[in-house]
Amino acid sequence: MRFGFPIRFWGVLLGCLALMALRLGMSAQHSTTTAVHFEEMVFVPAAVAAVWEPPFVGPPIPPPADPTRTITAELRSGDSLDRSLKQCRVPSSQLERLYEALDTVFDLRQIKPGDYYEVAIDTSDAIRHFRYTPHRTPDRPIEVKLHDGQFVARQLQLPLERRVERLEVRIEDNLSNAISAAGESIALSEVLADDIFGAVIDFQRDPRRGDRLGVVFEKLYIDEHFVRYGDVLLARYEGEQGTELAVRYAAIEGEDAYYNASGRSLGRMFVLKPLGVNSITSHFSRQRFHPILKKQRPHLGTDYGAPTGTLVWTTARGQVAFAGWKGDYGKLVEIVHANGYRTRYAHLSKILVREGQLVEQKEIIGKVGATGLATASHLHYEIIKNGHHINPELINEGHAVPTLADDLLPDFVHQRDALLHVLALGPRPWRYASSLTSAPL
Numbered sequence: 001m002r003f004g005f006p007i008r009f010w011g012v013l014l015g016c017l018a019l020m021a022l023r024l025g026m027s028a029q030h031s032t033t034t035a036v037h038f039e040e041m042v043f044v045p046a047a048v049a050a051v052w053e054p055p056f057v058g059p060p061i062p063p064p065a066d067p068t069r070t071i072t073a074e075l076r077s078g079d080s081l082d083r084s085l086k087q088c089r090v091p092s093s094q095l096e097r098l099y100e101a102l103d104t105v106f107d108l109r110q111i112k113p114g115d116y117y118e119v120a121i122d123t124s125d126a127i128r129h130f131r132y133t134p135h136r137t138p139d140r141p142i143e144v145k146l147h148d149g150q151f152v153a154r155q156l157q158l159p160l161e162r163r164v165e166r167l168e169v170r171i172e173d174n175l176s177n178a179i180s181a182a183g184e185s186i187a188l189s190e191v192l193a194d195d196i197f198g199a200v201i202d203f204q205r206d207p208r209r210g211d212r213l214g215v216v217f218e219k220l221y222i223d224e225h226f227v228r229y230g231d232v233l234l235a236r237y238e239g240e241q242g243t244e245l246a247v248r249y250a251a252i253e254g255e256d257a258y259y260n261a262s263g264r265s266l267g268r269m270f271v272l273k274p275l276g277v278n279s280i281t282s283h284f285s286r287q288r289f290h291p292i293l294k295k296q297r298p299h300l301g302t303d304y305g306a307p308t309g310t311l312v313w314t315t316a317r318g319q320v321a322f323a324g325w326k327g328d329y330g331k332l333v334e335i336v337h338a339n340g341y342r343t344r345y346a347h348l349s350k351i352l353v354r355e356g357q358l359v360e361q362k363e364i365i366g367k368v369g370a371t372g373l374a375t376a377s378h379l380h381y382e383i384i385k386n387g388h389h390i391n392p393e394l395i396n397e398g399h400a401v402p403t404l405a406d407d408l409l410p411d412f413v414h415q416r417d418a419l420l421h422v423l424a425l426g427p428r429p430w431r432y433a434s435s436l437t438s439a440p441l
């Protein structure tokens, strides 16, 4: 009796095995099963496996038909998104809800010709997915998806490919022409002229024919398409009036700045210009014939001709001492700075700061206009040191600037030389812009 349970157990098990063997034998007679061949596959040597062919298992099953149709379109001049979607016969019943969702992350008034979109519509004419890509920022498309029956929009940040490129140009007449002759855009010349060399080179007065400029800079791409410039890593201007080197370096993590060859900061107390134009229409003069007053009167500032509405920024950090109307100045902003300096920005059409406000260097404070005693739209800009007017065009000369701490110098020099080496790579006909991996153009 002691063996009663094990005997029954083994009996049942053997019975089951016999049944299974019978089934396998039957199925093997009728058809070859994949299970049997799978075992063969596992155990055949590699040389044999190479000529092994799979058994015939019937015609391939076609994938299920895509239940959605996708429409892609680019906005043309004069198009609104609504008009374009309707022209593409996107069912209009859901458009209002689509716009509401878009509106949470994107200002629809910002759409521009060249922007493009993709919309997926299912068989019941419902929008399943929508993606809007701004032409200028293709790395930041807006995606709208159905989520629990609601449209949900979000702005994506796609990864950009960062390529280091270099450029060497010879100045014929001016910087921006030289840069565009090398195939690069005005955006790069503006960064060089305003942000990097703004305090040390006056690109309106200093460049001479034959001056040379070399730049190592980043270009950001998405799928082989140039999106925008990254950082300028190094720029070297070799001119008749002198040579300036600018090396981008972070003395403190995240606080990149430009330093010259010996590690002296290129940033100075005042930037050269209070706006992004170069056209000086009237220089500083202690004796000048005034066009409206028709008499000799000193012109104690610099006039920049610019269209009404051009943005005006402070040339140095400080505090707004006056913001309002002041006689012949029209709408005026006056700012007090360190070391006894004041600056004035006159004839503004609009003032964007208030008295007492602290402002950073290059902070926008107003817009160019022709208020007060002005013949045409322009900015009148003054610098006053301890009560005496000085020529704004000379302000950057002779300023002491901070240098890099001694312990950072070896690292700085290493980075400077590595970038100079990049600049020196390859043959040098003076006009080329090439990626580091391809031949010069």
Ligand SMILES: [Zn+2]
Pocket (backbone or CB within 6 Å): 282, 299, 301, 302, 303, 379, 380, 381
């Ligand atoms: Zn003036």
